[in-house]
Amino acid sequence: MTNQTLLIKNIDFLLTMDGHHREIQNGGLFIRNGFIEQVGFSSDLPQTADEIFDFSGHVVLPGFINTHHHFYQTLTRAVPAAQNSNLFNWLKTLYPIWARMNPDDIRISTQTALAELALSGCTTASDHLYLFPNGSLLDDEINAASEVGLRLHASRGSMSLGESNGGLPPDSVVDSEEHILNDSQRLIQRYHDGTPGSMVQIVLAPCSPFSVTGELMRESAKMAREYHVQLHTHLAETQDEEVFCLQKFGYRPVGYMQSVDWVGNDVWFAHSVHINTEEIKVFANEGCGVAHCPSSNMRLGSGIAPIMDYLTAGVKVGLGVDGSASNDSSHLMAEARQAMLLARLRAGLLGASLSGDDSPSLFSARNAIEVATRGGASVLGRNDIGSLEVGKCADFIAIDLNRLDFAGALHDPIAALLFCHPQKVDWNFVHGKAVVKNGILANLDLDLLIRTHNLAAKRLLQS
Ligand SMILES: [Zn+2]
Numbered sequence: 001m002t003n004q005t006l007l008i009k010n011i012d013f014l015l016t017m018d019g020h021h022r023e024i025q026n027g028g029l030f031i032r033n034g035f036i037e038q039v040g041f042s043s044d045l046p047q048t049a050d051e052i053f054d055f056s057g058h059v060v061l062p063g064f065i066n067t068h069h070h071f072y073q074t075l076t077r078a079v080p081a082a083q084n085s086n087l088f089n090w091l092k093t094l095y096p097i098w099a100r101m102n103p104d105d106i107r108i109s110t111q112t113a114l115a116e117l118a119l120s121g122c123t124t125a126s127d128h129l130y131l132f133p134n135g136s137l138l139d140d141e142i143n144a145a146s147e148v149g150l151r152l153h154a155s156r157g158s159m160s161l162g163e164s165n166g167g168l169p170p171d172s173v174v175d176s177e178e179h180i181l182n183d184s185q186r187l188i189q190r191y192h193d194g195t196p197g198s199m200v201q202i203v204l205a206p207c208s209p210f211s212v213t214g215e216l217m218r219e220s221a222k223m224a225r226e227y228h229v230q231l232h233t234h235l236a237e238t239q240d241e242e243v244f245c246l247q248k249f250g251y252r253p254v255g256y257m258q259s260v261d262w263v264g265n266d267v268w269f270a271h272s273v274h275i276n277t278e279e280i281k282v283f284a285n286e287g288c289g290v291a292h293c294p295s296s297n298m299r300l301g302s303g304i305a306p307i308m309d310y311l312t313a314g315v316k317v318g319l320g321v322d323g324s325a326s327n328d329s330s331h332l333m334a335e336a337r338q339a340m341l342l343a344r345l346r347a348g349l350l351g352a353s354l355s356g357d358d359s360p361s362l363f364s365a366r367n368a369i370e371v372a373t374r375g376g377a378s379v380l381g382r383n384d385i386g387s388l389e390v391g392k393c394a395d396f397i398a399i400d401l402n403r404l405d406f407a408g409a410l411h412d413p414i415a416a417l418l419f420c421h422p423q424k425v426d427w428n429f430v431h432g433k434a435v436v437k438n439g440i441l442a443n444l445d446l447d448l449l450i451r452t453h454n455l456a457a458k459r460l461l462q463s
Pocket of ligand 1: 068093323
């Protein structure tokens with residue numbers, strides 16, 4: 001590897017999110033070959049490097065980590081027939097539209113979602129692709145993502161329990177379990193890289209309790225543990241799902257996961273809204289992580305996840321924009337704001353006194369940023385990202401503070417990022433390489449992508 005150095009100097013406010021949550025005024029980063037070699041005051045760092053950026057007037061913080069998404073759903077945002085339904089009816093409306101997708105649609109939607117994520121501060125994105133219609137493969141997503149430059153945790157999703165066997169999805173979009181497992185093994189062997197600085201990891205991700213069998217859950221867990229890859233699925237998203245699990249399996253969702261060997265440090269669940277105190281203890285004791293998706297939970301009327309309770313109990317919590325058909329956005333900075341506001345609303349609804357000297361502290365902007373950075377890294381099982389510390393990957397974002405949206409809020413520029421209207425980033429670096437430069441995506445022709453994407457979305461809705 002070449003010996004490439006990068007100096008970021010004169011940062012107004014540097015939020016490291018290290019173990020001491022250090023915030024440094026007039027800070028800097030010195031980077032070698034994509035890894036951070038020094039963090040500190042700008043004046044204490046080497047003054048020369050192969051590349052130098054002066055970020056005076058900017059705030060710099062670790063890149064955000066998205067722990068749950070379905071990139072392909074950017075093609076079906078705001079579909080009229082699915083605007084006002086809860087999860088099960090929303091899914092039933094959209095499954096037949098998604099069944100028309102082809103490999104090109106997967107490629108286009110991957111780049112659209114990643115473009116939005118990159119511009120809104122994301123440096124590592126997890127995606128959950130669980131439909132493979134008309135010859136589509138997870139490879140289409142992985143190849144398209146490699147052109148954008150973000151780290152990708154590609155979850156090989158699956159659905160095997162069709163309507164005729166008591167599942168929710170139509171039989172036309174489910175697959176045989178033998179094929180799912182063979183393809184999962186192929187993908188791990190071909191793409192998974194578990195080393196520090198890894199750009200692609202494979203995750204095994206049967207879709208949800210109502211779309212796969214217990215047998216596929218067990219077999220997926222066995223394979224994931226053999227290859228040391230993570231496991232991911234939707235869990236306890238709605239009350240409908242809870243009723244389904246009790247009727248079909250005789251367990252609440254978490255009990256069902258325990259029965260199929262799906263608890264552990266290598267498992268993270270999307271949503272986990274309808275969870276009781278005992279189940280929170282199970283997550284904490286077993287090391288299961290949660291991908292909190294506040295916009296989607298509000299959009300589909302699913303409920304409010306108890307993230308303060310999770311964090312108090314020691315459960316790993318990350319942030320996810322969820323699929324773009326239930327958000328209908330991939331703006332990760334905006335999602336952090338939603339997490340902050342929704343946690344406050346829940347505290348208020350539960351009767352926490354919001355005034356007086358003994359009132360509990362509300363979920364802060366820094367709490368939300370911690371979930372979106374360090375929290376996400378722990379949920380994805382990574383210790384090389386999520387904070388700006390010596391030895392970690394140089395994944396960071398920079399935002400110019402001199403803009404209308406922050407006027408009057410510069411007493412605390414970190415909090416301003418979420419208290420004020422969430423912005424797009426000006427710079428986004430992944431492994432020391434800029435994927436957003438001065439607010440422009442470095443590796444994509446955005447105008448062309450938007451045109452192509454809109455044509456693909458129109459075709460899906462019209463066919
Ligand atoms: Zn989802």
